[in-house]
Amino acid sequence: MxxxxxxxxxxxxxxxxxxxxxxxxxxxxxxxxxxxxxxxxxxxxxxxxxxxxxxxxxxxxxxxxxxxxxxxxxxxLRLSLAQPDNFTYKITKNTAYEAGLAYFSGNSFTMDEQEKSIICSVSPKKELCAWDVQEGTMIWSSPVQKFQFSNLVTLPQMHLVITEDMSKMIKVWNCQDRDPVAAFPMPETCYCMEAHLTKDGPFLMVGDTAGDIYTFTLPELREVSKVTAFQCAIVLLRCSPDKKWVFACGTYGCAFPQVFFAEDLLRPSEGSAPLSTFLPHKFCTTACWNPKKKNRITLMSENGEISHFQLAPHLKCPFWIGASDGYLVVFPSGPYLLLFSITGVLLRRFQDHQTPIDNFWVDALYVLTTSEDSVHLYLWEEGGCPPYLRSCCHLDNTWRDHAPHGFISCVMCDNTSIVLKVRNITESSILVMYSFNM
Known part of the structure; x- marks a missing residue:
């Protein structure tokens, strides 16, 4: 039956x-x-x-x-299976400044096959610029500003760009109107900014040199809260993928990093301090939340300690780390990309570069590495199954003919493009924009 x-x-x-x-x-x-x-x-x-x-x-x-x-x-999967012939690249000459680079479009969640990748950068002329990656053309620029920009973040879901300039002025732009949507003068310089869309709406969090965390609503920049986290500058500010926790780290090794309950920053209660806890991890140099385990964060200290294990003495302490599911840590070391378990077991050693890796980028989907000779793309495997991280596409630096003395200072990607910022010794930086055609 x-x-x-x-x-x-x-x-x-x-x-x-x-x-x-x-x-x-x-x-x-x-x-x-x-x-x-x-x-x-x-x-x-x-x-x-x-x-x-x-x-x-x-x-x-x-x-x-x-x-x-x-x-x-x-x-x-189409991007992970791409070959070099599937990419075309455009180069912009002397159009970038070392203040920031971010996707305005992000990984767009649409059913449209003709999606456009839009990137935002800062020009040496004190302009905020938006670029069409596929066409390699500038589609919008702000008026020339009195002060150069020093910080830039985007909120792609709301089509907003947030900047800070050398006068400590924060501005919100929609990359359509010539003038900013809102502006707010900060009392201190900001080292880090994070913009997020939460269940309570879009917010901006700012860490300044005085050790304070400011929270603003977007796009109007209405101040919601101000919390003193340290007696020194905040150099790292990271919001967890589920927007429930905010990690903050100060400059001095004597200050333990803190994790704040985000709701207490977004909706503060009068007369009560926000819920927070110190993490017993001194000399923290970088940190990343694990995108597939919403409440886990991986820390790196200057002595080579990564959360639960110590790097071998022969491995140089990396500048960057990335994580996937709470149990995997990835970082570059010389020409190698190393994949460790959180307990310190070396799972994979990738050698897809002939020279030392000079830049690194990671999100929940992809890992990007660059060196003097090439750019390499990796894909996190679905479900965290062996081999966990798959080596995919390799692109030679054919743009070097146009910038022989340049070095890559920033790299990032979405589902249809890879963008590099190449810093020239004698000139302003350029953008190299690879668009995927398949």
């Missing part, structure tokens, strides 16, 4: 399955297929893999969450 489980029970059971298993059970029979294709399950998988909380059923229109998930995965 066949026993049929209620849809609610099946949905609960299927919620524990990974994507591959969910696709398998959908082929058992019509009832299982109907439940396994539900928007509830596929939206949960989408939110777990991407920061797409701003995507609603209205945005999807006639598409289902399953179609959305599979579409986004296809875009990722």
């Amino acid at each position: 066949e026993v049929r489980l209620p849809d609610l029970a099946l949905k609960r059971i299927f919620s524990f399955l990974d994507v591959f298993s969910l696709l398998q059970v959908s082929q058992v029979n019509k009832d299982w297929n109907r439940v396994a294709d539900s928007n509830y399950l596929w939206r949960a998988h989408s939110l777990q893999r991407w920061d797409c909380s701003n995507v609603t059923d209205q945005h999807l229109g006639a598409y289902t969450w399953k179609q959305f998930f599979l579409h986004q995965r296809r875009k990722e």
